[in-house]
Amino acid sequence: GAGVSQSPSNKVTEKGKDVELRCDPISGHTALYWYRQSLGQGLEFLIYFQGNSAPDKSGLPSDRFSAERTGGSVSTLTIQRTQQEDSAVYLCASSGQTSGGIYEQFFGPGTRLTVL
Amino acid sequence: AQRVTQPEKLLSVFKGAPVELKCNYSYSGSPELFWYVQYSRQRLQLLLRHISRESIKGFTADLNKGETSFHLKKPFAQEEDSAMYYCALSGGTDKLIFGTGTRLQVFP
Numbered sequence: 001g002a003g004v005s006q007s008p009s010n011k012v013t014e015k016g017k018d019v020e021l022r023c024d025p026i027s028g029h030t031a032l033y034w035y036r037q038s039l040g041q042g043l044e045f046l047i048y049f050q051g052n053s054a055p056d057k058s059g060l061p062s063d064r065f066s067a068e069r070t071g072g073s074v075s076t077l078t079i080q081r082t083q084q085e086d087s088a089v090y091l092c093a094s095s096g097q098t099s100g101g102i103y104e105q106f107f108g109p110g111t112r113l114t115v116l
Numbered sequence: 117a118q119r120v121t122q123p124e125k126l127l128s129v130f131k132g133a134p135v136e137l138k139c140n141y142s143y144s145g146s147p148e149l150f151w152y153v154q155y156s157r158q159r160l161q162l163l164l165r166h167i168s169r170e171s172i173k174g175f176t177a178d179l180n181k182g183e184t185s186f187h188l189k190k191p192f193a194q195e196e197d198s199a200m201y202y203c204a205l206s207g208g209t210d211k212l213i214f215g216t217g218t219r220l221q222v223f224p
Contacts, residue, residue, distance in 0.1 A: 003159075031210060042122075042216035043160075043202060056211060091160065105212065107160040 004108035006092050012114045013082055021077045021111045025094030032075050033105060034059075034067060037089040046090075049075060082115045089113070118143050120205050122215035129193050130223050137188040137218045139177075139203030149179055149186040150204040150212065160202070163188075173197070193222045 005024045013019050025032050034046040045059040049069045060066070064082075069075040079086055089112050093105040119142040129135055141147060151163040164172045166179040166186060177188045186203060200219050204212040 033211065035212075035214075040216070043204075043212075043214035045211045045213065048211050050210070059211070093160075104162050104165075109159050 004092055004094050004106050006090075006108040006111050008111060009109065010112045010114075012116065014116050015084060016081055018078065018080045019082055019113065021079075021090050021113070023075045023077070023092030023094075023108060025073065025075070025092070026096075026106055027073075029094035029096050029106075030072065031095045031103075031105075032069060033093045033095075034075070034077050035091045035093065037091055037110070038087075041088075043091065046077070079113075082113075084115045087113055087115045118147075118205060118213045120203050120213055120215035122201075122203055122218050124218045125216070126219045126221065128221040128223065131195055132192050135188075135190045135193045135197070135220065135222075137201050137203075137220065139186045139188065139215060141184050141186065141203075141205050143184075143205060148206040149177070150206070151175070151177055151186075151188050152202045152204055152214075154200040154202070156199070163201070193220075195222050195224055198222045 007022045032049040036044045036046055047054055047060055047067050048056040051072045052069050064080045067077045089110040091110045092108045095103040095105045121140045123138055149166040152160050153163045154160045175188055175190045177186050179186050198221050200217050202217045203215045206212055
């Protein structure tokens with residue numbers, strides 16, 4: 001593919017609803033990352049996948065947040081019982097990195113989540 | 117703790133003026149430092165990394181371990197440099213720790 005893609009581009013939901021955000025990484029990239037971009041907060045790391053496993057989930061803000069990756073490709077970030085403070089732009093990135101090296105992360109366009 | 121600080125939220129200059137976007141970091145080991153840029157309506161992209169020691173679009177950044185800084189510099193700003201700039205740190209793990217970003221505005 002041309003690059004990292006994310007869907008939906010925009011999501012408006014009501015407080016208390018669950019949402020799923022999808023990320024399609026660049027084909028062949030083994031590493032996948034989720035970040036959150038909140039107003040005035042910069043980019044905040046959420047979770048990192050190497051293949052289908054998540055060796056670093058340290059950035060997930062609460063147990064309402066979860067993510068999975070299947071087939072070493074597509075990843076889904078799920079937020080349960082959304083709260084207004086979850087409103088942000090959720091960015092996905094992928095890299096061709098394997099353990100031991102730091103490779104460039106390529107970012108998707110993001111999903112803007114608004115919780116009313 | 118790993119931390120990246122960008123003290124300026126907004127930096128405004130006129131075209132042709134020098135630019136310096138400040139970045140300080142906190143990390144006890146040997147970090148890898150990056151600058152990412154986000155132009156209006158575009159996705160975040162890598163501008164440069166300290167390990168490459170290269171100049172991209174006229175920008176350079178030198179890692180100063182003594183001052184724990186990685187300031188981004190350009191001698192003559194252009195209008196097309198207007199964007200959001202993020203300094204980021206990778207401290208031996210795979211994730212990036214970002215600063216809060218500096219918006220650069222270059223006026224004609």
